[in-house]
Amino acid sequence: DIQMTQSPSTLSASVGDRVTITCRASQSISSWLAWYQQKPGKAPKLLIYKASSLESGVPSRFSGSGSGTEFTLTISSLQPDDFATYYCQQYNSDSSFGGGTKVEIK
């Protein structure tokens, strides 16, 4: 099974900050990685797929990069609506998720 490790688990930031979240896979997953945003009591929302492809309707301040085993999600200028928990997901071999990164207000 492929293990996904996200860091940090919690991140405190202010509106306007540039935020970067890292996701590492236990083995190469090529570019088969997605990122989701989840708010309390809601279903996850797809942000990025195939490591760097922006889902339709997602603001351009979100971007993804990486391949192989190391990936990043970047929010270029944090907005009030972005305070949430973010998950990475590999889909190279079945599917597994990272443990999540909670982005909190500083």
Next chain:
Amino acid sequence: EVQVVESGGGLVQPGGSLRLSCAVSGFTFSRYWMHWVRQAPGKGLMWVSRISGDGAGTYYADSVKGRFTISRDNAKNTLDLQINSLRAEDMAVYYCARGTITGASFFDFWGQGTLVTVSS
């Protein structure tokens, strides 16, 4: 507009059974792999199972293999998850999610989830 709506959750005793359902609309259901993903209270996401568009291919997470059965009815646009031998660790919100037309994939549409509570 794509819609995904789960139902069937509830309170079940350990060792009991439950059948979850997911009704979809707004896309050609039979073309897409469909998935179940769960989230225990206060925890992260865990992929549970997937099924091919024609229903011939099914896959499960190791922790549910042999106890859970995924199925679909393409005539009714519904997806089901039969859960048997429920354990405390199965307590979670269960989400139905759309994959792509090819195997393992990301999930672009999700339902609101249905809560399964395991307690005596």
